Amino acid sequence: MKSFSVCLALLLPSFVIAGEWSQFRGPNASGIAPDNAPLPDKIGPNDNVVWKLPLPPGHSSPVIHGDRVYLTGVRDKNKLVTIGIDRNKGKILWESEARYKTLEKIHAIGSHAQSTCATDGEVVVSFFGSSGLYAHNTDGKELWFKPFGPFPNDFGAGSSPIIVGDKVILLQDHDNNSFLMAFDKKTGDVKWKVDRSEFPRSYATPVIWEQAGKKQIVVAGTLRAVGYDLDTGAEVWTVRGLARIINMTPTVGPDGNLYLAAWSPGSDPGERVDVTSFDETAKQHDKNKDGKFAENELPTGPIKQRFTQIDRDKDGFISKEEYDGIRKLFSEAQNRTVVIRPGGKGDITATHIVWSMDNGKYMPYVPSPIVYKDALFMVKNGGLLTSFDLKTGKPIKNERIFGSANYYASLVAGDGKIYTFSERGHVNVIRAQGEWDVISQSKFEEDSCSTPAIAGGRIYLRTNAHLYCFGLPEKK
Numbered sequence: 023m024k025s026f027s028v029c030l031a032l033l034l035p036s037f038v039i040a041g042e043w044s045q046f047r048g049p050n051a052s053g054i055a056p057d058n059a060p061l062p063d064k065i066g067p068n069d070n071v072v073w074k075l076p077l078p079p080g081h082s083s084p085v086i087h088g089d090r091v092y093l094t095g096v097r098d099k100n101k102l103v104t105i106g107i108d109r110n111k112g113k114i115l116w117e118s119e120a121r122y123k124t125l126e127k128i129h130a131i132g133s134h135a136q137s138t139c140a141t142d143g144e145v146v147v148s149f150f151g152s153s154g155l156y157a158h159n160t161d162g163k164e165l166w167f168k169p170f171g172p173f174p175n176d177f178g179a180g181s182s183p184i185i186v187g188d189k190v191i192l193l194q195d196h197d198n199n200s201f202l203m204a205f206d207k208k209t210g211d212v213k214w215k216v217d218r219s220e221f222p223r224s225y226a227t228p229v230i231w232e233q234a235g236k237k238q239i240v241v242a243g244t245l246r247a248v249g250y251d252l253d254t255g256a257e258v259w260t261v262r263g264l265a266r267i268i269n270m271t272p273t274v275g276p277d278g279n280l281y282l283a284a285w286s287p288g289s290d291p292g293e294r295v296d297v298t299s300f301d302e303t304a305k306q307h308d309k310n311k312d313g314k315f316a317e318n319e320l321p322t323g324p325i326k327q328r329f330t331q332i333d334r335d336k337d338g339f340i341s342k343e344e345y346d347g348i349r350k351l352f353s354e355a356q357n358r359t360v361v362i363r364p365g366g367k368g369d370i371t372a373t374h375i376v377w378s379m380d381n382g383k384y385m386p387y388v389p390s391p392i393v394y395k396d397a398l399f400m401v402k403n404g405g406l407l408t409s410f411d412l413k414t415g416k417p418i419k420n421e422r423i424f425g426s427a428n429y430y431a432s433l434v435a436g437d438g439k440i441y442t443f444s445e446r447g448h449v450n451v452i453r454a455q456g457e458w459d460v461i462s463q464s465k466f467e468e469d470s471c472s473t474p475a476i477a478g479g480r481i482y483l484r485t486n487a488h489l490y491c492f493g494l495p496e497k498k
Contacts, residue, residue, distance in 0.1 A: 041056050041057045041059065041477030041479075041480075042056055042086055042087050042088075042143075043055075043084075043085055043087075043477040043482075044085050044087050044140060044142060044143075045138065045139075045140040045182065045183075045184050045185070046085075046138035046140075046182040046271070046473065047227070047271060047273075047390060047432055047434070047473060048434070048476065050229060050274060051184075051227060051229045051271050051273060051390070052274070053273065053390065053392040053432055053433055053434045053435060053473075054394055054434075054435050054436060055435065055437070055476040055477060056477060057436075057477070057479075058436075058437065059436070059437065059479030060479055060494055061436050061439055061481060061493075061494070062451075062481070062492055062494055063439070064461070064464060065464065065481060065492040066449060066465070066466070067466050067467070067490075069464060069492075070492045070493060070494065071490060071491070071492060072112070072491040072493045073112030073490075073491045074488050074490050075107065075112045075113070075114070075488060075489045075490075075491075076487060076488055077095055077105070077484065077487065077488055078095035078096055078097035078101075079095060079096055079133065079135075079487070080093065080094055080095035080096055080133050080134075080135030080136075080472075080484075081132070081133040081135065081430075081471045081472055082094040082137060082138045082139065082472065083138040083472045083474070083475060083484065084472070084474070084482045084484055084489060085475060086109065086475050086477045086478075086482065087141045087143045088143055088160070089108065089110060090106055090109055090160055091106075091107040091475075091489070092107070092139045092141055092146050092148075093105055093138070093139060093484065093489070094137070094138075094150070096133060096134050096135050101119055102120040102122065102134055102135060102150045102153060103117045103119050103120070103135075104117070104120070104139065104156060104158060104162075105117050106146070106158075106160065109480075109491075112489070112491055115161075117162070118156070118158055118162050120150045120152075120153040120154075120156060121153055122150065122152040122171075122172075124152065124172055125172070126151050126171055126172030126173060126178055127172070127176040127178065128176075128177065129176075129177040129178060131445075131471070132177060132178050133178075133471075134151070134178065135150065136151075136179060137149040137150070137179060137180065137181065137182045137183065138182040138227075138473075139182075139183075140182065140183050140185045141160075141185070142185045142207075143160070144159070144207075145157050145158070145159065145185065145190075145207055145208070146159070147185060149170075149179070149182065149192065151170070151171045151172060151173050151178055151179025152171050152172050153169070153171060154168050154169040154171060155167070155168040155183065155190070155205070155210075157210060165208075166210035167210070168210055173194065173197075174198050174199070174334070174336050175196040175197050177223065179194060179196075180225035180269075181193045181194060181224075181226065181227050181228075182227045184230075185207060186230055186237065186239075186252060187207075188206065188207050188208070189204045189207060189213060189252070190204070190205040190206075191203070191204055191205075191228055191239055192205070193226075193241055195218060195222065195223055195225075195243055195244070196222070197222055197223055197330075197331060197334045197336070198219065198334045198336075199219065200219055200221045200243075201215055201216060201217060202216040202228070203215045203216070204252075214254060215255070216250065216257075218241075220244075221243040221244050222244055222267075222347075222351075223267065224242070224243050224244055224267050225267075225268070225269045226269060226271045227271045228241050229271060229272045229273065229274065229280075230274075231249065231274055231280055233364040234365075237252040238250060238251060238258055239251075239252055240272055242264065242268045242271070242272050242282055243264075243268055244264070244265075244266060244267065244351065244355075245262060245263070245264050245265075245266075245351065245354055246261060246262045246263070247260065247264060247282055247362075248260050258367060259367050259369075259370050260370070260371070261282075261360060261362055261369075261370055261371050261375065262369065262371045263356045263360070263378075264282075264356060264358070264360070265284035265286040265289060265355050265357050265358075266289060266351045266352065267286040268284050268286075269286075269387060269388045270283045270284065270285075270386065270388070270389070270391065271432070272390075273390065273391065273393055275361075275393040275412065277412065278364055279361050279363050279364070280361070280362040280363075280364070281359070281360075281361055281391060281393055281398060282359070282360045282361075282362065283358075283359040283360075283386070283390075283391050284356075284357065284358065284359075284360075285357040285382055285385035285386065285387055286355065286357065287387075288324065289352070289355040290357055290382035291380070291382075293382075294352070295324045295352045297325065297348065297349040297352050297353075299349070300345045300346055300349075303315075303320075303345070306321075307319050307321060313341075313342065314339040314340060314341050314342070315340040315345070316338065316339055317338075320340075324352070325340070325345070325348065328348065331348075332344050332347070332348045334347070356380065357380060357382045358379060358380040358385075359380075359385060359398075359400075359410075359415065360375055360378045361377050361378070361415065362374050362375060363375075363376050377413075377414060377415040378415070379410070379415045383406075383420075384400060384410075385400060385402065386400055386401060386402035387402070388430045389401055389429050389431060389432045390433070392432070392433040392434070392435055392440065393412065394440060394454050395435075395438065395455055396456065397409045397410060397456045397458075398410040398411075398412055398415075399440060399458075400433075401423070401429050401433060401442050402429060403427070403428045404422065405422050405424065405425045405426050405442075405450075406420065406421075406422055406423075407419075407420075407421060407422070407423045407442065407452070408420040409455075409456050409458055411456070418456040419457055419458055423442060423452070423460060424448055424450050424460070424463040425442070425444040425446065425448025425450065425465075427445050427446040428445045429442070429443075429444050431443040431445075431470060431471065431473045431474065432473040434473065434474050434475075434476055434481075435454055435476075439451050439452060439453065439454055440458070441474060441476075441481065443470055443473075443474065444470075445469055445471055446469060447466030447467060447468055447470060448463070448465055449463065449464045449465070449466065451463075466485055468485035468486050468487050468488065469485065469486045470483065470484060470485045470486060471486075479493050479494065480492065480493045
């Protein structure tokens with residue numbers, strides 16, 4: 023395949039760079055570099071660029087293993103492709119096109135390539151909501167395929183698959199028929215499937231939490247988090263009191279505790295959405311008295327605004343059951359950050375929460391938090407960055423950084439630094455400590471919704487048109 027690589031600024035090494043970032047947010051979704059390699063104090067379109075590669079658009083994040091980078095994209099507006107890239111040279115080695123009948127609906131700023139690949143150096147797994155789950159070898163040969171989608175969700179699919187031992191784990195929470203599944207990594211055979219029909223749309227990727235030698239799959243979903251047994255899919259524990267929609271992926275801290283943040287609109291104190299009863303609303307707005315609402319029967323407000331989301335069976339009407347369901351969600355949803363200690367079984371809401379914080383001022387909607395250098399860090403829209411004490415949850419420092427824009431990329435860290443990226447290309451390099459400070463700032467003229475990857479002293483950043491590789495100059 024023709025190389026689109028543009029080599030800038032540095033001489034490329036001829037050897038494979040060490041370190042792996044093999045799934046969304048890297049090692050067990052931590053967001054932290056797997057090594058202690060030095061990283062640049064500044065990255066930008068002309069700062070510490072090793073190579074720059076034109077790419078088809080997409081929101082999926084790059085993953086790294088061995089001498090390869092993998093990600094997905096949408097080429098020529100409708101071709102869904104998995105891409106393998108030479109990590110040293112920034113050269114496309116292979117592309118594999120996904121099959122589909124219909125492209126699913128997506129958010130106005132979304133992509134049909136939103137889910138991040140996963141790899142273990144043998145298998146590369148990619149997922150497209152319009153098509154399904156694919157496994158390739160590292161040279162792009164398709165090994166197996168499981169068809170899914172399109173899903174009943176006009177924002178599209180967002181959760182990413184992960185590989186754990188001999189299993190591929192896939193979570194999909196949508197407006198109906200939500201599920202958690204485990205597949206055999208080599209054959210694609212289904213090992214088990216969990217019905218998650220109670221959970222409507224959310225987008226968090228699962229994380230693995232090992233307790234007493236047993237691995238659990240932790241899923242943050244609507245109103246509650248659940249720990250599932252990796253071998254069987256059986257529910258082990260739950261913590262209640264979460265948000266209506268969950269976008270942020272949990273993380274396991276160095277203390278062994280699980281850190282989980284959940285925020286969605288309409289649930290902050292003083293700003294809660296109060297939904298009137300079905301009967302009261304029907305008296306005024308059920309014009310044909312058929313016991314359900316068409317979209318044009320509803321007044322302007324939170325129900326009509328979310329009509330397609332509330333209409334979970336997609337019949338074009340909101341039934342009493344669907345109406346009561348969203349009313350329950352708005353009533354019970356809690357925007358808060360929760361820290362959970364290990365060792366619980368059953369409902370551990372009252373027994374295993376170390377601390378919680380419900381101040382929506384600090385909590386983002388999409389970017390996942392990071393636990394690094396003895397503090398918890400979050401960034402929210404507008405560029406508000408906050409550090410928290412790990413033991414108490416009290417804010418340490420809360421200030422606005424460069425880039426008053428929306429933030430979709432999760433925080434990543436390494437070499438004592440945290441890297442933040444806004445949708446509009448603002449970059450901050452932060453000195454990672456409770457009383458953090460800004461080391462450098464820069465601006466790309468390209469948008470980005472993708473979370474970067476860090477491994478082997480390199481930072482891989484995807485914009486809407488390129489994949490950049492950044493690193494310090496090679497010592498002569």
